[in-house]
Amino acid sequence: MGGPALREVRLSRFERVRGRLRHAYESGRESVRARRDDPADEPDDPGVASPASPASPGPVAPPSATVVGAEAPATMHNSTSSRDDADVPHALRIAAAWSWRLIVIGLVTWGLLKIVGTIRIVIIPLAVALLLSALLAPAVGWLLKARFPRSLATGVVLVGGLAAVVGTLTLVVNEFIQGVPKLSEKSSEGVRQIQNWLKTGPLHLSDGQLNRYIDEAQGWVNGNTSKVTSGALSTAATLAEVLTGTILVLFATFFFLRDGKQIWRFLVRLLPVAARWKVDDAGRASWSTLGAYVRATVLVAFIDAVGIGIFLVVFDIPFAFPLAALVFLGAFIPIVGAALSGVVAVLVALVDSGPIKALIILGVVIGVQQLEGHVLQPLIMGRAVAIHPLAVIIGIAAGVVLAGITGALVAVPLIAVLNTAVRRLAARTVPDTPPDAVVVASQAP
DSSP states (O other), X not given: OHHHHHHHHHHHHHHHHHHHHHHHHHHHHHHHHHHHHOGGGSOSOTTSOOOOOSSSOSOOOOTTOXXXXXOOOOOOOTTOOSHHHHHSOHXXXXXXXXHHHHHHHHHHHHHXXXXXXXXXXXXXXXXXXXXXXXXXXXXXXXXXXXXXXXXXXHHHHHHXXXXXXXHHHHHHHHHHHHHHHHHHHHHHHHHHHHHHHHHHSTTOOOHHHHHHHHHHHHHHHHHTHHHHHHHHHHHHHTHHHHHHHHHHHHHHHHHHHHHHHHHHHHHHHTSOHHHHHHHHHHHHHHHHHHHXXXXXXXXXXXXXXXXXXXXXXXXXXXXXXXXXXXHHHHTTSTTTHHHHHHHHHHHHHHHHHOHHHHXXXXXXXXXXXXXXXXXXXXXXXXXXXXXXXXXXXXHHHHHHHHHHHHHHHHHHHXXXXXXXXXXXXXXXXXXOOOTTOOOOOOOOO
């Protein structure tokens, strides 16, 4: 009988202790809540720290207090991620960020140039094929509207263009071969006139001085014979490369004209879905710019060649047709091409007809260049392919250094295409939906 009573007494004591602990815990929580909700309990003096409590484990220094032995908090900038970055001046951090980004861009550009230089035998023919495709694409479109099959229309246009080029070159070479004997006689006579002018003119050179200068010129030619020979050998060695490039240009032009849209769609599908419409819009705009540039350049070159050629015929300058063809080809290099080819015409006029006619031809060349620069280029090119002259000069110089004459021909249209592509990609407008796109609309629930 004692056992159950003793257990009951022990349980009642345990219950009383547990009840006291629960009461104390609840009282403490209520006092903390009341102190937190009552603003009168906060200290009036900001210099006096509040006493410790379960919710506030220790004294908290006010904002105006100075803690001895503690470091001042560092001001963190939005662009910093650590204390070390905050210690570096903002201008230096910006300069460093620009520096390593420019270094990366420079390395990538250098790598791309090395790759292009390694496979230039493929890159240059493809670039020329793109230019020819942009020039001949309207003719293919006309034949397609006339119900020609695509392959037949492309073949007809390509063969017709090739026949025009071969015929023009044949006429130029034939006229040059026929006029070489006469020009050589005129050249010898011009050299004798120059010698007489050096003797009787303001320089008053003696026969001994003239002979010495002639001997020095002959010695320079003899000393550089090895260089000339090695250059001729290297030119002969690259004949196979030129032939290979020509064949590649013909095949690439044919397939660009026939399957250009399918090739472009295939390339666009390789990109992420979110970027396809933007890149497609930029690519189509760039192709329009390239076509407009090539057609406008051909028209301007034709006007330059006809203008200078007419005056060459009127003043009976030899090689009028070859010189006009040279002006036409040189006009494909903006600003400097037609001027250099015009200088050749002036030299031929000087050797054949004397200084008076040479000065007249020089005035004609300068007048045609002014007409081209101030009337033809702004009127025909338009704002779509307008490029600053400084960018043209820098592009031509870089093209000559990288790929010679072909680089000079390709540099300016490449700059025009990149200008249009960058502007379209940087625009914030959403491109139009392609006409062949399939839009699937979800049904409302």
